[in-house]
Amino acid sequence: MGNESMISLSGMVMAPVLAAGLPLAAINWHSVLFLLFASLASIFAVGVVLADNVVRMALYLVFSLAATAGLFFLAGAEFIGAMQLMIYVGGTLVLLVFGVMLTAQAPFVSIKPSAADRALAGLAGSSLLVVLLAAALSVDSWQRPGLSEVTAPTATPLGMALLGMRVDGPAAGAATGAVANGYLLPFEIVSIHLLVVLVGAAYLARAKRRRTPRPIDAAASAVSVVEGSTRVELPAALPPRSGSASALVSGGSK
């Protein structure tokens, strides 16, 4: 099932090679595509580090994450690939770029980190690299999966597990009536966290009640805008009772 989508992806790379008349059947397209996506992801990741313009950095990150999504598709994990595209590439980074564009002032558009920052980042990055390399090298033998081995698992088990029902793994045998634990609790905890964050953000960003009328409201004069239900804010610039003639003027100026 998953092969066909993969092959359709391979079609784009294949066109120039076709003309050269290479023995196409002999090429392991899985490896070719893996190398393509992996090198794209790495090159753009390096680009993120080397670029000094915030928006370009964000764009390189987009390409890098999209190439990673390609790797997921290649591995037959289509659900995770689509989620990667949807959440990171299409969601988080759009908001990131949007926020940067909306708020960035000239000194922050171009980022020039100090030497100390570079050293710290280098340290953190290289330690992570060491961990990942150790994990990668601990695998006995990497083998290329043949086309037939790549299966397309459906999203159903994952969704059921998120709802609290494991249809795979250790709890799968408990069909006799025992309650199988899925990922419902962690899922709900994350949701509550997000809700708390949302409420907090709304609280911080709420419109605070003005104690004094703004000068700008004076221009609106006697035609006041209803805000809330009971309190009608009136401009301070309206003259007191004695000058009723000028009040007429300012009242009629709208």
Next chain:
Amino acid sequence: MSDFLPSPLTLAALVKIGLLVGGLMTAAAYLVLLERWIAAWVQDRRGPNRVGIPFTKISLFGLGQPLADGLKIILKEDFTPKHVDKILYNAAPLVILAASLAIFAAIPFGSVLPPLNIPGLPDPVPFLVAPGLDVGVLWVFALSSIAVYGVLLGGWASNNKYGFLGGLRSSAQLVAYEIPLGLGLLGVVLAAGSLKLDAIMNAQAESGVWYCMAQPLGFLVFFVASFAEAARLPFDLPEAEQELVGGYHTEYSGIRLLLFLVSEFLHMITAAFLIVIMFLGGWHFWGITGSSQQITWLEALLRFGILSAKILAVIVFFMLVRWSWPRFRFDQLMNLAWKVMLPLGLANLVTVAAVEEFRPQFTEALGATTAGWLAIAVPWVVFFVGWILAGILTPSGTDNRPIRAHDPLDIERGIREHDLAETELAGTR
């Protein structure tokens, strides 16, 4: 010799990709012509009707117009302003076009072809570039959210305040309307129980009830959100030629501008496909197409034709709306997204969930027919109630002008209230 050829499966995929890209581009060109004809018809004037075969007098109702348009815009000077960010300026149109073309990998163009008996090909052959994709809906949704980058980057890279503001404006619109779009989509996924576009069409064909009938609210929300996502009038603030200086592609010209415009058109075609597939039954039509997977050539062609006819009808509706409705103001656009479409979408989702939850029990108690009618009637009640509530609760959704508290000429009252406010202020100080 067979070593030098890719496998039949790969060849089939290549053929499909070629047909798809070529067909879509041609379709886009001719739909532009159709749009101009419809515009002319709506405005009661003659549309493009002169260009036919070059160097002859044969005009063919103006069918040569797309070629002339294309040649003209391609041969225009490809001017790159000095002040732009070159990499992003060049990347933006490519990103938006690639995203809008790649969406079609997961979109089925019919049901299936009967067995062709070519060794190595699966039988029957699906009308789909990537038939194995199990999460087609997610793929489509993910890629349609990537199109925002073209808009954002185009606006930013232009290094021009009109372009930049246009980019921000349209990306805010696209991001806002993605949420109702997703909510409308979720209802269908919930009802069909699958993320495969094929399976969604099959579900509608088998039951004979299209989702626009079973989920009217979801259909409305999805339809409106697709208009906004495709940046068509009344939501065409990304461009707004007359009043907003062209928006994010102000600095683009020639072939790059063409890429932007084509991808906008492709978005409309995608939207039409999705509307037909998700809500209007796909290739299904009562009494004409069967609903089984074992089909004859005649049925296959009929299904293809019906799907195409429905899509063309939706596209023509898109075009008619463009010449019938004025443009929303930006705050009205945002109000509509967040205060009307989002709650309606949520209401639809809850309704669909409830209907799907209780349907088996009602089927047991009342019989399949009554339960089926009930499953259609309840969403319609919710639809009208939701419509009325949305109208009552968010009357400012389309009007945020200052509400006059009282007669502006009622001077005495203004003075009284002013004095009241003064004394209150004095008290707080």
